[in-house]
Amino acid sequence: MRIDSHSGGGPAVTNTPALTFVFALTCTILMLIATAAPGTVRAPFSAHEGYPGLTRVEEVLAHDDGTPEEEWIGRPGQKVAVHFQAPVWATHLIAIEFYIMDDHVANPYDPEAPSTAPFTVWVWRPSSDALPGAPGNDGYVPFPDMYMYPEEAWVRVDLPNPVDITDDELFPDRTFFVGMEWEYRYNPVLGVDTDEPSGSSLMWNWAEWEIIDGNLLIRAVVWSDSAPEVIYVDAAGGGDYLTIQDAVDAASARDTILVAPGTYTGPANRNISFGGKNIVLKSQEGRASTIIDCEHQDRGFFFVDGEDESATVQGFTVKNGLGSGGGIRCVNSWPTVVDCAFTDNDGENYGGGVYCSNAVTLSPAFVNCVFADNFAAIQGGGALMDFSEVTFTNCTFVGNGAPEGGGIHCGTASSPSFSNCIIAFGSEGGAVLCPLTSVPTFNHCCVFGNAGGDELCGDYWENLFVDPLFCGADAGDYSLYDTSPCLPANNAWAVLIGALGEGCTATVVKERSWGAIKAMYR
Numbered sequence: 001m002r003i004d005s006h007s008g009g010g011p012a013v014t015n016t017p018a019l020t021f022v023f024a025l026t027c028t029i030l031m032l033i034a035t036a037a038p039g040t041v042r043a044p045f046s047a048h049e050g051y052p053g054l055t056r057v058e059e060v061l062a063h064d065d066g067t068p069e070e071e072w073i074g075r076p077g078q079k080v081a082v083h084f085q086a087p088v089w090a091t092h093l094i095a096i097e098f099y100i101m102d103d104h105v106a107n108p109y110d111p112e113a114p115s116t117a118p119f120t121v122w123v124w125r126p127s128s129d130a131l132p133g134a135p136g137n138d139g140y141v142p143f144p145d146m147y148m149y150p151e152e153a154w155v156r157v158d159l160p161n162p163v164d165i166t167d168d169e170l171f172p173d174r175t176f177f178v179g180m181e182w183e184y185r186y187n188p189v190l191g192v193d194t195d196e197p198s199g200s201s202l203m204w205n206w207a208e209w210e211i212i213d214g215n216l217l218i219r220a221v222v223w224s225d226s227a228p229e230v231i232y233v234d235a236a237g238g239g240d241y242l243t244i245q246d247a248v249d250a251a252s253a254r255d256t257i258l259v260a261p262g263t264y265t266g267p268a269n270r271n272i273s274f275g276g277k278n279i280v281l282k283s284q285e286g287r288a289s290t291i292i293d294c295e296h297q298d299r300g301f302f303f304v305d306g307e308d309e310s311a312t313v314q315g316f317t318v319k320n321g322l323g324s325g326g327g328i329r330c331v332n333s334w335p336t337v338v339d340c341a342f343t344d345n346d347g348e349n350y351g352g353g354v355y356c357s358n359a360v361t362l363s364p365a366f367v368n369c370v371f372a373d374n375f376a377a378i379q380g381g382g383a384l385m386d387f388s389e390v391t392f393t394n395c396t397f398v399g400n401g402a403p404e405g406g407g408i409h410c411g412t413a414s415s416p417s418f419s420n421c422i423i424a425f426g427s428e429g430g431a432v433l434c435p436l437t438s439v440p441t442f443n444h445c446c447v448f449g450n451a452g453g454d455e456l457c458g459d460y461w462e463n464l465f466v467d468p469l470f471c472g473a474d475a476g477d478y479s480l481y482d483t484s485p486c487l488p489a490n491n492a493w494a495v496l497i498g499a500l501g502e503g504c505t506a507t508v509v510k511e512r513s514w515g516a517i518k519a520m521y522r
Contacts (some may be wrong), residue, residue: 004193008202013061014517017018023130023320026402027275027292028398029366031149033228033243033388033409034467036090036217041420042468044515047232049063052053053106056233056280058094058221058222058223058419059087059090059221059222059223060097060219060220060221061084061085061086061219061220061221061275062219063082063083063084063201063215063216064193064215064216064217065124065125065192065193065195066193066217066261068099068101068152068191068192068193068217069086069191069192069193069194069195069214069394070191070192070194070214070406071101071102071189071190071191071192072101072189072190072192072214072216073185073186074181074182074185074186074190074437075182075185076182076183076184076185077131077181077182077183078181078182078203079122079179079180079181079182079203079204079402080179080190080201080202080203080204080212080214080216080218081122081177081178081179081180081201081203081204081218082177082179082201082202082215082216082218082219083175083176083201083202083204084175084176084178085173085174085175086165086174086175086188086220086222086389087174087222087280088174088253088278089167089224089252089253089254090131090165090174090222090224090226091163091164091165091179091226091383092162092163092164092165092222092223092224092225092265093123093159093162093163093176093220093221093222094158094159094162094163094221094222094223095156095157095158095159095220095221096121096123096141096155096156096157096159096169096178096180096218096219096220097154097155097157097218097219097221097426098154098155098180098184098188098217098218098219099153099154099155099190099218100147100151100152100153100154100155100188100189100191101151101152101188101189101190101191101192102148102151102152102188102189102191103348105139105323106185108459108481110184110185110186111252112344113187114146114184114187114417115146115187116144116147116187117146117147117183117184117187117188118142118143118145118147118183118319119142119143119147119156119180119181119182119187119188120141120142120143120180120181120183121141121142121143121159121178121179121180121181122141122178122179122180122181123159123163123177123178124175124176124177125170125171125172125176127423130368140155140319140473141159141160143157144157144158147187147188148450149228152171152202155353156221156505157344158426161373162223162398163176165222165242171248171455174317176220176406177202178218178220179204179218179364182483188212190216190217190218191215191216191217192212192215192217193214193216193217194213194214194215195215201214201215201218202214205476205502218473226252228252228254228255228256229251229252229255229256229260230255230256230257231247231250231251231255231256231257231258232247232257232259232260232261233247233258233259233354234260235260235262235264236260236262236390238260238509239258243264243266243268243269243272244257244264244268244269244272244281244292245257245267245269245272246268247259248272248273248274248275248277248279248281249275251277251279251313252277252279253275253277253279254278254279254280254310255279255280256280256282257278257279257280257281257282257479258282258283258284258292259281259283259284259316260284260285261283261284261285261289261290262289262290262426263370264291264292265293265295266291267297267298267309269292269293269302270293270295270297270298270299270300270321271294271296271300271302272300272301272302272305273302273303273304273305274305274307274311274335275288275299275305275483276305276306276307277307277311277323277438278307278308278310278311279311279312279389280310280311280314281305281312281313281314282312282313282314282315282343283315283316285315286315286339287315287316287317287339287340287341287370288317288500289340289463290315290316290317291316291317291319292316292317292318293319293320294318294319294320294321294322294326294345295320296320296321296322296346296448297322297324298321298322298323298328299321299323299324299325299326299328299329299345300309300318300326300327300342301313301327301329301335301363302325302328302329303328303329303330303331303333304329304330304331304333304336306332306333307333307334307335307365308333308334309334309335309363309365310336311333311334311335311336312337312338313328313336313337313338313340314337314338314339314340315338315339315340315432316341316342317340317341317342317343318340318341318342318345318421319341319343319344319415320344320345320346321342321345321346322345322346322348322458323346323348324347324348324349324350324355324357325350325351325354325355325384326342326345326346326348326351326352326353326374326376327342327345327352327371327374328342328349328353328355329354329355329356330338330356330357330364330378330388330442331350331356331357331358331522332353332358332435333356334363334364334365335363335364335375336364336365336367336463337364337365337366337367337369338366338367338368338487339367339368339369339370339499339511340353340366340369341369341370341371341372342354342369342370342371342372342374343372343373343476344372344374345372345374345375346375346376347374347375347376347377347380347381347384347402348376348377348380349376349377349378349379350376350378350384351376351379351380351383351384351409352356352374352376352380352381352382352400352401352402353371353374353381353382353383353400354371354373354380354383354384354392355383355384355385355386355399356383356384356386356388357379357385357386357387357388358387358388358486363389363390364389364390364391365390365391365393366391366392366393366395367393367394367395368393368394368395369392369395369499370398370478370499370500371383371395371396371397371398371400372396372397372398372399372400372476372478373398373399373400374400374401375401375402375427376401376402377402377403378402378403378404379402379404379409379411379433380402380403380404380405380408380409380411381400381401381402381407381409381426381427381428381429382397382400382407382408382423382426383397383407383409383416384405384408384409384411385409385410385411385414385416386411386412386413386414386439387411387413387414388411388414388416389411389414389415389416389417390414390416390417391416391417391419391420392416392417392418392419392501393420394419394421394496394497395418395421395422395498395499396421396422396424396478396498396499396500397421397423397424397425397426398422398423398425398426398470398473398478399420399425399426399427399429399473400426400427401426401427401429401451402428402429403428403429403431404429405429405430405433405434406427406428406429406430406431406450406451406452407426407429407430407431407432408423408431408432408433408440409429409432409433409434409459410432410433410434410435410436410438410440410458411434411435411438412435412437413436413437413438414438414440415439415440415441415458416440416441417440417441417442417443418440418441418442418443418444419443419444419445420444420445420495420496420497420498421442421445421446421449421497422445422446422447422468422478422486422497422498422499423445423446423447423454424446424447424448424449424467424468424470425448425449425473426449426450426451426452427451427452428451429451429454430450430451430452430453430455431447431450431452431454431455431456432447432453432455432456433457434457434458437459438457438458438472439459440457440458440459441459441460442459442460442461442463443455443460443462443463444457444462444463444491444493444495444497445460445463445464445497446463446464446468446485446486446497446498447463447464447465448463448464448465448466448467448468449467462492462493464485464491464497466485467482468484468485468486468497468498469483469484469485469486469506471503471504472504475501477502477503478498478499478500479497479500479502479503479504480500480501480502480503480504481502481503481504481505482502482504482505482506483506483507484502485497486498487501487502
C-alpha cells in the first residue's frame with residue numbers, strides 16, 4: 001500500500017508500522033453556548049431540587065481549564081471576581097462554585113481570628129466601561145455556614161433566590177460578575193489556574209480593579225426557567241407539523257425537532273434556516289429513510305445567523321439542491337452536522353455539497369457524513385471553504401466534481417481539517433486544491449482515483465492512496481468490503497476511514513506482488 005508520512009511537500013516512502021494502538025472515535029456534540037466561558041461544564045438533564053420550575057439543563061460557566069496551580073490569599077475586605085456572559089437561553093444565575101485550596105487550622109496573620117470563617121458571595125453588574133460596578137449594588141449572599149470544608153475541594157454556594165439575569169438594564173446581554181470577599185485574612189484560600197484559556201478575572205481593593213495574573217477558579221451556574229420541548233414533524237400528518245421549516249420557526253433555543261421517515265419536498269422543506277436558534281434537528285430513523293429533496297429549486301440548509309456548534313443537524317439525506325452550497329451553506333455560523341448525506345447537489349459556481357465562509361471563531365463540524373456526486377461549475381464540487389476553519393471527521397467524498405478542487409477546494413485563508421476521511425473517484429478537478437493562503441490538514445485519510453489527481457496540499461501525514469473498495473459506489477453504496485484498507489483491522493492505525501463500515505464480503509482475492517503492495521503507501 002501507499003502511505004504518506006510527510007507534511008506539506010513531495011511524497012516520502014516509508015515502511016508500514018505494526019499495529020500499535022486502537023483508536024476510539026468519539027463523536028461529541030458540544031453544547032457549549034457561553035461566548036465568554038471556555039471550559040464550560042454541563043450537568044445532567046434534571047430539575048433543580050431547590051427551585052421548582054427550573055427544569056432545564058444547568059450550565060457551569062468557567063474561565064479556566066480546572067487545574068489549580070497556585071494559591072490566592074486575601075485579606076479582610078478584599079474581593080475577587082470573574083466576569084461572565086451567560087448563553088442566550090439562560091434566565092437565572094442559581095449558584096456559584098469556588099475551588100478551595102486550603103483549610104488552615106490557625107490564622108498566622110490574626111491568631112485571634114477563628115480557624116474557620118464564613119465569607120460573602122457577591123453578584124453584580126458591569127459598569128459602563130465593562131469593569132465591575134460597586135460590589136453590593138446588586139445583592140450579596142453570605143456563605144451559608146462557617147467555612148469547614150476539606151482541603152482541595154470544589155464548594156458550591158446555592159443562592160437563596162435565583163438572580164434574574166434577563167434584565168438588560170441590570171445585566172446587559174446577560175453579563176455579570178460573581179466573586180467573594182474575605183472575612184479574615186488567609187481564610188479561605190482560593191485556587192488560581194495560570195493555564196490558558198485566559199479569562200476575565202479581577203481583584204477589588206479600595207475601589208481599584210486590576211487584572212489578576214491567572215484565572216480564579218470561580219464558576220457561575222446558570223439555568224433557564226422553562227423546559228426544552230420536543231417537536232415532531234411528519235409529512236404524513238402524524239406529528240406537530242407537516243414541514244421542517246414550520247417546526248424550526250416554532251422552536252425555541254435548545255429545543256429538539258424529530259422528523260419522521262419520508263421524503264420532504266416543497267418550499268418549507270428546503271433552504272431551511274434556524275434563524276439564529278441553537279436547536280437540534282434530528283431524523284427519527286436516519287439518513288437512509290429521511291430525505292430532503294430540494295427539487296433543484298434551492299439549497300438544503302442555510303446557516304447565516306450566528307448559530308454555534310450546538311445547532312445540530314443529524315440523520316438526513318439532502319439531494320437535488322441548487323445554489324452556492326447546494327447541500328448546506330454556512331456564513332458566520334458554526335453548526336454541527338452528523339450522519340448526513342449530501343448527494344446530487346449543484347452548487348452552481350461554488351460548493352456543490354457544502355460551502356462555508358467566514359467561519360473562524362468556532363469550527364463548523366461534519367461527522368460521519370457522505371458527499372457524493374455533487375458538482376460546482378467553478379470551485380469545490382464536494383466542499384468549499386473561504387476564510388473558514390471546518391472539521392471533517394470520518395466523512396466520505398466520492399464522485400464529486402468541479403474544475404478547481406473537484407473533491408475539496410480550500411479557498412482563501414482557510415485551514416480545514418480532515419481526519420479519517422475518504423476522497424475518491426472525483427469526476428474532475430482533482431482530490432484537493434488550495435491556494436497559498438490556505439493550509440488544510442489531512443491525517444489518516446484515503447485518497448484514490450480522482451480525475452485530475454490525488455495530490456494533497458497543506459499539512460498531511462499518514463494517509464493511504466489506495467482503492468477504498470466500496471461495496472457498490474455505482475449504486476450509491478459506500479460501505480466497505482471486508483478487505484478494505486479503510487477498515488480498522490486492515491490499516492496500520494486501527495481506525496475506520498470514511499463514514500461507513502463493513503457492508504459486504506469479497507469473493508475474489510486479487511493477488512499482488514510485494515512491490516505493488518508497498519507502492520500503495522506514501
